[in-house]
Amino acid sequence: MPSDPQLPAAGVPEDGVHDAVVPDDVAVEGAGALAEPAETPAVELSDIHVAFGGNVVLDGVSLSVGSGFTGLIGPNGAGKTTCLNVISGYLRPGAGTVRLGGQEITGRPPNRVAALGVSRTFQAPRLVPNLSAVANVLVGAHRHFRRGHFAELFGSGQARRQEREQEARARDLLDTFGLGTNADRPAGSFPIGSQKIIEVSRALLNDPSLALLDEPAAGLGAEDVDRLVTGLTAWVGRSDGAVVIIEHDLGLISRLCPQVAVLHFGRIIRSGRPDDVLHDDLVVEAYLGADFVVDR
Amino acid sequence: MSELSTRLEVELADERGIERTLGTPRAAPPRRPLLLKAAALVLLIVALFALPFVVNSYLLFVANLTLVYAIATLGFDILVGWSGQIGLAHAALFAIGAYGSTIAYAHGVPFLLTLPLVGIGAALVAVLIGFPAIRLTGFFLAIATLAFGFVIVEGLTAADGLTGGGAGLSVQIWRLPGITGSASTYFLTAAVAVVTFFLARRALYGRFGRTLQTVRHLGPLVGSLGVSALRYRLVAFGVSGAIAAIAGALYAQLQTFIFPAMFDFNLLVPFLVMVFVGGAGSLLGPVLGAAFAVVLVEIFQDFGDYQAIAYGLALMLAITVLRGGLVSLGKEVRDSRLIGRLTGRRAEKGAVQRAQ
Amino acid sequence: MLQSILSGLEAGSWFSLLGLAIVVVMKAADVPNFAMAEIGLFATYIGTTLAGVGANFWLAALATVAAGIVAAVVIDVTLMRRLAGHGHFPLLLMTIGLSLALNALIGRIWGQTARRFEAPWSGKFLTIGGVDIAWAQIVTIVLGAVAAIAITAFFRSSMGAQMRAVAEDRATARLVGVRVGRVSGMAWGIGGAIAALAVMLQAQSTLVSTHSASSLIVYGFVAATMGGFVSLIGTFFGGLALGVIQSLAGLYISTSIEFAVALLAVVLVLLARPSGFTTGLRLRDV
Numbered sequence: 060m061p062s063d064p065q066l067p068a069a070g071v072p073e074d075g076v077h078d079a080v081v082p083d084d085v086a087v088e089g090a091g092a093l094a095e096p097a098e099t100p101a102v103e104l105s106d107i108h109v110a111f112g113g114n115v116v117l118d119g120v121s122l123s124v125g126s127g128f129t130g131l132i133g134p135n136g137a138g139k140t141t142c143l144n145v146i147s148g149y150l151r152p153g154a155g156t157v158r159l160g161g162q163e164i165t166g167r168p169p170n171r172v173a174a175l176g177v178s179r180t181f182q183a184p185r186l187v188p189n190l191s192a193v194a195n196v197l198v199g200a201h202r203h204f205r206r207g208h209f210a211e212l213f214g215s216g217q218a219r220r221q222e223r224e225q226e227a228r229a230r231d232l233l234d235t236f237g238l239g240t241n242a243d244r245p246a247g248s249f250p251i252g253s254q255k256i257i258e259v260s261r262a263l264l265n266d267p268s269l270a271l272l273d274e275p276a277a278g279l280g281a282e283d284v285d286r287l288v289t290g291l292t293a294w295v296g297r298s299d300g301a302v303v304i305i306e307h308d309l310g311l312i313s314r315l316c317p318q319v320a321v322l323h324f325g326r327i328i329r330s331g332r333p334d335d336v337l338h339d340d341l342v343v344e345a346y347l348g349a350d351f352v353v354d355r
Numbered sequence: 356m357s358e359l360s361t362r363l364e365v366e367l368a369d370e371r372g373i374e375r376t377l378g379t380p381r382a383a384p385p386r387r388p389l390l391l392k393a394a395a396l397v398l399l400i401v402a403l404f405a406l407p408f409v410v411n412s413y414l415l416f417v418a419n420l421t422l423v424y425a426i427a428t429l430g431f432d433i434l435v436g437w438s439g440q441i442g443l444a445h446a447a448l449f450a451i452g453a454y455g456s457t458i459a460y461a462h463g464v465p466f467l468l469t470l471p472l473v474g475i476g477a478a479l480v481a482v483l484i485g486f487p488a489i490r491l492t493g494f495f496l497a498i499a500t501l502a503f504g505f506v507i508v509e510g511l512t513a514a515d516g517l518t519g520g521g522a523g524l525s526v527q528i529w530r531l532p533g534i535t536g537s538a539s540t541y542f543l544t545a546a547v548a549v550v551t552f553f554l555a556r557r558a559l560y561g562r563f564g565r566t567l568q569t570v571r572h573l574g575p576l577v578g579s580l581g582v583s584a585l586r587y588r589l590v591a592f593g594v595s596g597a598i599a600a601i602a603g604a605l606y607a608q609l610q611t612f613i614f615p616a617m618f619d620f621n622l623l624v625p626f627l628v629m630v631f632v633g634g635a636g637s638l639l640g641p642v643l644g645a646a647f648a649v650v651l652v653e654i655f656q657d658f659g660d661y662q663a664i665a666y667g668l669a670l671m672l673a674i675t676v677l678r679g680g681l682v683s684l685g686k687e688v689r690d691s692r693l694i695g696r697l698t699g700r701r702a703e704k705g706a707v708q709r710a711q
Numbered sequence: 712m713l714q715s716i717l718s719g720l721e722a723g724s725w726f727s728l729l730g731l732a733i734v735v736v737m738k739a740a741d742v743p744n745f746a747m748a749e750i751g752l753f754a755t756y757i758g759t760t761l762a763g764v765g766a767n768f769w770l771a772a773l774a775t776v777a778a779g780i781v782a783a784v785v786i787d788v789t790l791m792r793r794l795a796g797h798g799h800f801p802l803l804l805m806t807i808g809l810s811l812a813l814n815a816l817i818g819r820i821w822g823q824t825a826r827r828f829e830a831p832w833s834g835k836f837l838t839i840g841g842v843d844i845a846w847a848q849i850v851t852i853v854l855g856a857v858a859a860i861a862i863t864a865f866f867r868s869s870m871g872a873q874m875r876a877v878a879e880d881r882a883t884a885r886l887v888g889v890r891v892g893r894v895s896g897m898a899w900g901i902g903g904a905i906a907a908l909a910v911m912l913q914a915q916s917t918l919v920s921t922h923s924a925s926s927l928i929v930y931g932f933v934a935a936t937m938g939g940f941v942s943l944i945g946t947f948f949g950g951l952a953l954g955v956i957q958s959l960a961g962l963y964i965s966t967s968i969e970f971a972v973a974l975l976a977v978v979l980v981l982l983a984r985p986s987g988f989t990t991g992l993r994l995r996d997v
Contacts, residue, residue: 149578169578169579170577170578170579170581170584173579180579181576185573185576187571187572190568195565195569198580199580201580201581201582208558208562211557222562261580262579265581441800487978488982491981491982493799494743494936495936498932498981499977499982502971502974502977502978505971506974506975509970513968631800631801631804664812664815667810667812667813667815668812669808670804671790671809671812675797
């Protein structure tokens with residue numbers, strides 16, 4: 060694996076803060092290719108550029124994600140959430156394309172992207188506190204309701220049936236995450252860890268082909284993390300969907316994700332198996348600073 | 356953090372402010388035994404329609420007015436409580452209903468037809484108001500919609516050829532076939548109230564209501580669920596406008612004479628009082644709020660010069676004391692420490708300790 | 712047209728001053744005070760009463776400002792402070808109730824007839840290039856600007872910084888040692904003084920009454936909205952603009968819809984800038 064101890068060290072100030080330059084001649088092994096070459100990737104980013112004013116946040120990000128779990132890691136400010144924002148339609152990139160299952164979706168608004176089968180969660184859970192957990196989760200199935208609100212108003216049989224079906228799915232999903240018994244309690248009465256899990260359930264009720272989870276385990280206790288992992292694994296097993304997880308808990312990432320991509324200063328600097336990636340010099344340097352690399 | 360995230364945070368912070376001020380709707384009420392519910396409902400409806408035979412005409416007027424206000428407040432609550440948008444054009448939309456129905460009826464449109472007509476008309480106007488205001492939140496939305504509302508009422512005054520201008524307009528009363536006197540108007544109002552509340556219940560405690568609340572709480576984030584915040588916000592404007600207009604038409608029938616000054620701030624403030632004091636986000640709230648406002652005015656009727664002072668003071672007291680509105684009064688009394696001490700129960704917070 | 716602009720600036724000065732009062736109290740005490748105009752009216756009536764029994768104009772004017780401060784602080788200490796924690800919407804309804812009660816109370820004490828606060832320069836005109844300018848207008852416009860500058864300067868001072876800290880985050884300010892209660896009281900006092908000034912200036916030029924107070928407050932809130940409820944400059948110029956637009960609308964279109972036109976202009980502003988004009992010294996960073 061190529062590593063160049065002098066390059067990062069040169070021009071690096073004492074305190075370890077360094078310029079956002081990854082030299083071109085450092086080959087980034089398998090950068091961005093995390094899907095089997097034969098199948099269509101669940102989502103594919105091609106050369107995404109995002110800048111705010113003069114501030115470049117994503118600098119030519121290319122990423123290909125297949126089914127199952129993919130971790131997206133990197134130090135704070137690397138642009139991970141921005142990547143999710145671009146995929147989910149909250150941000151239009153200055154350049155580059157986003158392909159969902161081969162279909163280009165760059166620049167489409169968030170609710171259209173969601174209707175195509177993309178779900179995402181946000182760093183802070185936003186639930187309706189006085190509605191029950193089930194009711195909150197049910198909103199996630201929005202695109203599955205074929206009949207409009209008028210039909211419900213007048214009690215059409217099909218509308219009623221639809222509601223029952225989706226409610227059963229919602230309860231089922233909450234069960235998978237271990238929250239089934241309290242599903243009818245107001246969401247606001249759950250501790251914050253459970254609320255985050257409810258939010259994840261809401262995202263999954265969409266039956267997405269791609270779920271984007273932004274630090275779903277942040278602030279969760281060990282039990283809740285276990286619940287989360289169990290539920291997610293079960294869901295992925297059943298639905299064969301793709302899940303991209305942003306996390307700082309590298310242990311969790313190693314446990315869950317067979318593939319990991321590392322984002323640093325707006326570029327993917329490494330990708331591959333967690334074992335390889337997490338011990339890579341460049342990655343260590345990105346997280347901990349050049350001194351740690353040099354000292355080894 | 357990225358500019359987008361900052362902007363989202365600001366919008367959400369604003370929303371939290373609204374949430375803090377308006378309170379949140381209650382979850383659907385617990386499923387009581389169907390027979391009990393049906394019996395209670397039948398009893399209520401019978402009582403409602405039996406009223407004209409038991410009370411004098413003054414009390415009937417008060418009851419009628421309360422029902423009209425209750426309907427209007429329900430519409431207001433859908434906008435303010437459920438969708439979380441402080442749109443202050445409500446009195447103006449109410450006025451559109453009053454004037455629209457009266458003028459249409461006077462020009463030969465069958466009265467009952469005027470109701471859905473003004474409903475649709477006001478819904479369109481409300482959406483037109485809501486659309487440009489969609490980027491505004493909180494106070495700014497309030498002021499912008501207030502401005503539109505003001506312009507509408509001014510417009511009604513200005514179109515004096517049609518509306519009689521500032522001098523007012525006399526309302527032709529429609530009577531249910533075979534019924535004379537004010538009982539007819541009352542029955543009409545009661546019927547509309549029952550239908551409106553029934554439909555509202557289905558909508559608000561079902562998918563529409565929970566989606567609307569999710570739009571309110573999640574703001575722009577709701578797109579990630581495939582929900583179009585814009586669409587739901589505009590629908591909320593439209594529905595609240597339609598309900599306001601229908602209530603306005605009934606108001607005109609009750610008052611028999613309407614003039615623009617009836618629909619300005621002097622009406623908007625009572626609407627605000629009703630929606631807040633009653634308790635935003637429930638079905639009983641608008642009724643209690645309407646009753647409160649009407650009763651308050653009646654009580655202080657005889658205070659003469661001190662009426663306004665007393666009304667102001669009573670208002671202040673009500674708002675100070677009733678944090679969640681009248682509708683939460685029962686719960687607040689039950690949960691209060693005093694009652695708890697009397698019954699030896701510790702006040703619960705109701706947190707789910709372990710999810711299992 | 713110049714005449715119109717001038718009277719627009721004059722009225723606009725009343726609006727901006729009231730708007731500034733609202734913004735100060737809103738941001739330092741977190742209360743949208745709908746009774747601000749009534750406080751100003753109350754204070755002004757005290758002044759006119761004193762003037763009526765022969766007191767010197769300057770004494771009466773001073774008494775007015777003092778009365779405004781006292782009334783506002785009393786309201787804060789006895790009423791508003793106990794309501795900390797209520798959201799903006801219930802507080803607004805509260806202050807609406809307060810304004811109704813105060814308005815009626817003032818009417819009981821002083822009656823409903825309109826009054827003026829005669830100043831030494833009332834009724835005197837200056838003629839420049841054929842245009843008659845009332846001294847009252849000049850005084851109003853100048854005083855308005857001076858007051859706005861003074862307030863801005865105040866907020867750059869250390870006490871002002873404390874007030875901005877409280878506006879930004881009450882809890883943290885308290886932790887850092889800021890006496891939040893005292894700061895609130897000061898904010899109310901300043902608001903009361905400015906409101907008294909606004910109505911007093913209005914009263915030297917035109918008639919004021921319980922009715923005029925009821926409409927003035929709406930203008931004040933609109934001016935505050937133009938400044939996004941945070942910016943002093945935005946509020947000040949917003950108020951002036953409101954006055955001028957209204958005046959010109961009255962001149963070129965008709966007086967009956969001048970308010971409507973002014974409001975529509977405000978709506979246009981809001982559509983272009985959803986949070987108002989939040990430039991210059993902000994009482995709080997958005």
